[in-house]
Amino acid sequence: MGTAATQRDVPQVLGPADAGYDEARAVWNAMFDRRPREIWRCRDVSDVAAAIHRARAQELEVAVRCGGHSMAGHSVPADGLMIDLTPMGDVRVDPQRRRAWVQGGALLGALDVASQAHGLATTAGNVSHTGVGGLTLGGGMGWLARQHGLSCDNVVSFEVMTADGECVRASSDENAELYWGLRGGGGNFGVVTEFEFVLHPTGTRALSVELDFPVPDAAPAMSAWRDLAVTAPRAATYAATVTGGVATLGFVWVGDPAAGREHAVAISALGRPATERILELSYLDLQSREDTTRGHSFRTYVKGHYLGQLSDAAIEAFLAHDSRVSASLQAYGGAIADVPDEATAFSHRTTAFEYVDATRWTDPAEDEECKALVREGAARVGAFASGVYVNTLSDDGVNGVHRAYPPAKLARLRALKDQYDPDNIFHLNQNVPPHRATSAAAR
Numbered sequence: 022m023g024t025a026a027t028q029r030d031v032p033q034v035l036g037p038a039d040a041g042y043d044e045a046r047a048v049w050n051a052m053f054d055r056r057p058r059e060i061w062r063c064r065d066v067s068d069v070a071a072a073i074h075r076a077r078a079q080e081l082e083v084a085v086r087c088g089g090h091s092m093a094g095h096s097v098p099a100d101g102l103m104i105d106l107t108p109m110g111d112v113r114v115d116p117q118r119r120r121a122w123v124q125g126g127a128l129l130g131a132l133d134v135a136s137q138a139h140g141l142a143t144t145a146g147n148v149s150h151t152g153v154g155g156l157t158l159g160g161g162m163g164w165l166a167r168q169h170g171l172s173c174d175n176v177v178s179f180e181v182m183t184a185d186g187e188c189v190r191a192s193s194d195e196n197a198e199l200y201w202g203l204r205g206g207g208g209n210f211g212v213v214t215e216f217e218f219v220l221h222p223t224g225t226r227a228l229s230v231e232l233d234f235p236v237p238d239a240a241p242a243m244s245a246w247r248d249l250a251v252t253a254p255r256a257a258t259y260a261a262t263v264t265g266g267v268a269t270l271g272f273v274w275v276g277d278p279a280a281g282r283e284h285a286v287a288i289s290a291l292g293r294p295a296t297e298r299i300l301e302l303s304y305l306d307l308q309s310r311e312d313t314t315r316g317h318s319f320r321t322y323v324k325g326h327y328l329g330q331l332s333d334a335a336i337e338a339f340l341a342h343d344s345r346v347s348a349s350l351q352a353y354g355g356a357i358a359d360v361p362d363e364a365t366a367f368s369h370r371t372t373a374f375e376y377v378d379a380t381r382w383t384d385p386a387e388d389e390e391c392k393a394l395v396r397e398g399a400a401r402v403g404a405f406a407s408g409v410y411v412n413t414l415s416d417d418g419v420n421g422v423h424r425a426y427p428p429a430k431l432a433r434l435r436a437l438k439d440q441y442d443p444d445n446i447f448h449l450n451q452n453v454p455p456h457r458a459t460s461a462a463a464r
């Protein structure tokens with residue numbers, strides 16, 4: 022396979038024998054060690070069109086890669102064609118208009134750094150090496166979401182390469198139904214080559230408050246934490262984790278740290294923790310502080326739920342996790358719930374908390390044991406669940422997609438899929454199958 026990066030008209034295409042092939046096919050979750058036949062390192066819209074054309078002509082399975090953080094390894098195909106958007110990682114900011122134009126392969130860190138240079142930001146997730154692409158198309162939860170909505174709520178337009186190689190724009194007044202579906206419907210409808218985001222004057226400071234309680238003493242503290250979480254100001258996003266026999270309860274405040282410290286006074290109601298950490302930090306440090314603990318190259322298994330409320334019984338289930346897994350809760354509400362549920366494909370906006378249960382390891386021999394631990398904890402909490410965030414689905418299959426979208430939304434998404442991708446070219450995702458795919462499977 023020739024590498025032709027020097028010729029402007031031909032994108033670099035990597036095959037198994039080429040230098041850089043193994044680096045390019047590696048994704049965040051080491052469980053997915055797949056070998057694409059071709060990796061198209063796309064630099065612009067025309068490269069993406071050429072890659073789609075090539076895949077269709079050769080009948081190669083297509084995967085689209087941005088940050089490569091899909092829990093299910095969806096961005097790398099076995100023996101197919103990977104549309105690698107990582108060379109398209111640029112972010113352009115207009116501080117006067119408070120807008121950011123973000124290429125389809127950009128990472129969250131690039132968006133945050135470019136925006137913060139002007140004291141601006143938009144909602145992005147909590148680990149800077151995650152891709153803007155997959156995160157935003159599924160919804161996009163982050164420390165600013167209670168103030169400004171999910172990442173997808175902040176996209177004013179998308180530039181999309183469709184399955185038939187057409188470049189279209191989607192916004193409230195152009196291809197409005199596609200605009201609806203791209204805000205939460207994942208990578209089902211085409212390759213997004215550019216996102217246009219609204220930015221907000223957020224300043225550059227943040228505060229993190231964390232209190233550690235031994236698990237056996239944590240239930241009363243966690244009930245009080247829950248009561249504070251649901252009435253907290255929007256600048257505060259309450260978060261909790263349980264791992265290694267310790268429950269950590271607290272919140273993240275984005276904005277004036279002094280106001281955050283005032284709010285922290287309320288948290289003394291939780292009782293006396295074993296240890297506490299109150300940390301003032303920059304917004305950029307906040308956005309990358311989990312980069313190492315949630316870094317690449319580990320085998321990982323994840324399960325998630327949405328919880329409409331957090332009863333005392335659900336708290337007991339949360340605290341009962343095996344000490345080898347890490348389970349977390351992050352509060353929703355605020356601006357997330359201001360958007361009417363029918364306004365976007367993203368669903369379950371009135372959820373109170375998002376729950377994620379995960380573990381990571383390196384030895385393939387431990388795969389089944391580790392997955393079983395995660396499943397066990399998630400099943401216990403699942404008794405209280407009201408749905409799931411599509412971006413935390415892993416091997417949940419069709420049932421997972423049905424939990425992510427209520428039936429009326431799923432029907433609307435399928436109609437959109439019929440229009441934009443009737444042959445299901447883009448199926449390596451949490452797939453919304455077009456009707457044609459289902460009837461073919463039934464034959």
Ligand SMILES: Cc1cc2nc3c(=O)[nH]c(=O)nc-3n(C[C@H](O)[C@H](O)[C@H](O)COP(=O)(O)OP(=O)(O)OC[C@H]3O[C@@H](n4cnc5c(N)ncnc54)[C@H](O)[C@@H]3O)c2cc1C
Pocket residue numbers: 049084085086087088089090091092094095096106125126145146147148150151152153154155156157158159160161162163207208209211212213214315316412413449450451
């Ligand atoms: C360490 C870590 C931290 C996370 N933190 C958060 C968080 O704080 N908040 C949150 O909401 N989620 C979070 N997630 C979940 C995350 O949103 C999903 O894993 C998401 O799919 C990652 O997107 P990606 O671009 O990195 O992944 P990829 O694997 O590259 O892509 C994921 C899916 O999106 C599709 N896709 C990606 N880019 C495009 C594009 N430009 N056009 C069309 N389709 C595209 C892919 O085809 C694939 O199906 C986290 C995940 C990890 C692993």
